[in-house]
Amino acid sequence: MKRNDFLPICREDMKKRGWEQLDFIIVTGDAYVDHPSFGTAIISRVLEDAGYKVGIIPQPNWRNVNDFKKLGRPRLGFLINAGNLDSMVNHYSVSKKRRKEDLYAPGGKMGLRPDRATIVYTNMVRQAYKKVPIIIGGIEASLRRFAHYDYWNDLVRRSILFDSEADLLVYGMGEKQVIEIADNLNNGLAIKYIRHIPGTCYKVNNLEEVYDYIEVPSFEEVSKDKRLYAKAFKIQYEEQDSIRGKVIVQKHKDIYIVQNPPASPLTQVELDRVYDLPYMRSYHPIYEKMGGVPAIKEVKYSIVSERGCFGSCSFCALTFHQGRVIQSRSQESMIEEAKKIVKDKDFKGYIHDVGGPTANFRHPACEKQKKIGACKNKQCLYPKPCKSLYIDHSEYLEVLRKLRKIEGVKKVFVRSGLRYDYIMADQKGDDFLKELSEYHVSGQLKVAPEHVSPKVLALMGKPKREIYERFVDKFYKINNRLGKKQFLIPYLMSSHPGSDLSAAVELAEYLRDIHYHPQQVQDFYPTPGTLSTCMFYTGLDPRNMKRVYVPKTREEKAMQRALLQYRNPKNYDLVEKALILANRKDLIGYGPKCLIKPREEYNKKNRSNKNKRQKDKRRKNRR
Missing domain, CATH: 3.30.750.200 (Transcription Regulator spoIIAA)
Incomplete structure (x- = not known):
């Protein structure tokens, strides 16, 4: 079996690879799309690259345990996520009306995942295999790691670690965490003792072995007192930095949720390696007869150039999930991906996007951020750009120029968000806005x-x-x-x-x-x-x-x-x-x-x- 193939989704796929048992099984609320814009694809390929046997159960029927058993019991554990989107946001509009289409399901069909998918899937796996280690992650779990206000129920819910009964929660972008978890499990360490990994949360009965922590008001307190809720959130929000962030604990009755500090950002070499893995860059062939998976359309010919955002808009969850420190890929890595895109038989010459959370952020905000972390009580751009903020578009312009010169590329568009205040603060002239307008805007x-x-x-x-x-x-x-x-x-x-x-x-x-x-x-x-x-x-x-x-x-x-x-x-x-x-x-x-x-x-x-x-x-x- 060639390495360049989709990962197993059934027993027949496992047999073709000569596998009797998988090391990890990923259960996801999305259809299986093996493209680096999809979290399941990245985590599965990162584990595969580390030598682990990985299978995927996409959008299982959650009404009984049969689908959760179809790949057998994994040797090391289940990894569960709700998909690229929070399942409640995926299902409901802001007016709480049911949406008509699920872009991450075959044919856009709605109803192939449950509400609160992470909780439902984890409970079904627990029914199927009583003592198997279960690790939850993805955007749904990441943003619900503490007691949190739930708009759909209009109340404060406890940490998703309780409702899901998972053993461990990975928050943020999980490549480093999942490999360290895998290696610990592979070396024989029981899941209940894996409590040291940055970017993870776990439950304990007491704080005897937890050090240098900040305790925020308990679930019971924040459920009854909105001032205490705001106080707890402020602490959680301020400590999301891998360099200066503290351990945070929150009591739920007699049990504590412990959040370790965030995982350190990936270096450029590490990020390049993630995006250079052998993705199939499409949805699994089983979805072809169903009309494919709509979500691939906008990203199939797009290139992710960076992660993180120091813009810190109040209504955006990026600060709490990806963090404020920019992690960027090298130009060489992006150019190599563009060359792969050009070879696709359906490529028409148009790269749809080169960007990320904020396309024109390509480097950390300042030198201080690299040494002591993001400022605790100060923003990089608001109310005005910080004096220490490094403002430069030249490197981003350079990579755009190189991409549009690749043979077979007719046009390179930028459709990710751009911070116009960052553009206006650039004292080096209007070259970026001029070239953006001339070559990279589609009208x-x-x-x-x-x-x-x-x-x-x-x-x-x-x-x-x-x-x-x-x-x-x-x-x-x-x-x-x-x-x-x-x-x-x-x-x-x-x-x-x-x-x-x-x-x-x-x-x-x-x-x-x-x-x-x-x-x-x-x-x-x-x-x-x-x-x-x-x-x-x-x-x-x-x-x-x-x-x-x-x-x-x-x-x-x-x-x-x-x-x-x-x-x-x-x-x-x-x-x-x-x-x-x-x-x-x-x-x-x-x-x-x-x-x-x-x-x-x-x-x-x-x-x-x-x-x-x-x-x-x-x-x-x-x-």
Whole structure:
């Protein structure tokens, strides 16, 4: 059997490799896609590269234990994840309505994984094999490692280690942790004694053997007292650094959750090795007759250039998951991946993206960060760029130039997020924005101002409106000089903590003034592990314990969203009500600054449209 093949998903696959028993079995909520944009693919290939026999059970039927037994009992343990997305986010919109499509399932079919997949899968494995070691990881487990607010149940849930009954939890990007766990198990160490590995969490009955730790308020305390919840979250948030981070413990009744400090970031050599492994770069052939796996489409011809983000937006879970320290691949590694992409029979010449969480972050924020870790109470970019921040786009430009010169490559696009404030802080000139516009934008560049209200931007950790406006002006001037008609598409968010109706109206007025009418608007989604979610639940900013206004009712959220799409006739009633409640009746009328016409005009137009529809219907029936 050639090494370059999919890993076993059935007994027949194991026989072809001459394997009687697997060392590890990965159970995942996603379909099996062997591409480095998928966590299961990376962990399985890293273990394979270390010499372990790995099999995968993708999207098992969780209603009985049969699927969980189909590869037999693993020699060392089960590794369980919910998939690339949190299973609840995958299943439900922010309005808690069931989504119609699962992009990580064959044919986009919904319903092939359970809610809270990590918990369900782990409990089924425990039924199938009573004493087998179980390690959970991935984004769902990582963000639920402590007692956390759960938006879907609207309550504080205990650590997922309890509800899942797993032995060990891997948080963050797990390559280092999983190899060390595997080696310890392979050397005969029982899972209950594997308590020393950075980037992992475990349970203990007492703290006799835990040293140099910070204890945060217990599950019982944070469930009853929102101030204590905010206090606990602040400590958890501040200690997510591999150099200076402390051990954190949290009591749940008589048992403690212990979080070891984060794993150290991968070096460039280590990260290159991860992405140079022999991925098949596609979904497993069993899904072909089902229409494939939609999630591969956007990433199949994309290149991951880095991990981590020092942008630290309050509503983003990256700080709590990947961390603030940038880990970047070498140019040589990315060029070699591009050459593999070019050889794909379906490649049309277009590399869809070269980026990561933030495409234009290619190196650690500063030299201090490398030695003493990320600052505990200071951000790199907010409220303004730190004096120590290293700002340079030249290396990223260099790799983009090399990629677009590869034979067979027609165009290299950048579709990952870009921090425009970082671009504006670059004192070395406009070369990056010029080349980005000339070679790497596909007609539209997506950026994320998110809001314009100062009080909302401050809570989001986003730059001031003036910086975005200067960026917009510079972008269009450069594109005009290039003779290109390209546009900026701003991402906007409604109902973020701090956004009252007056702030939502302010954003609507801004959209009016720039003549932009968004087709889609993202309501703030309170997912575990973010600073904004802590604000949403507690009504407090955990950084200073000041009160924060939180729009929570369904009606107010609908009004804020409608204000951003005030031109849509379907939103008239909501917009009118919002403007009245915000004491902004001046925006109802016929003037150039008005958002909507008076009610009489709206009713008149509605009657006219209704009559026209009825006439059209009668005319159609006569035919």
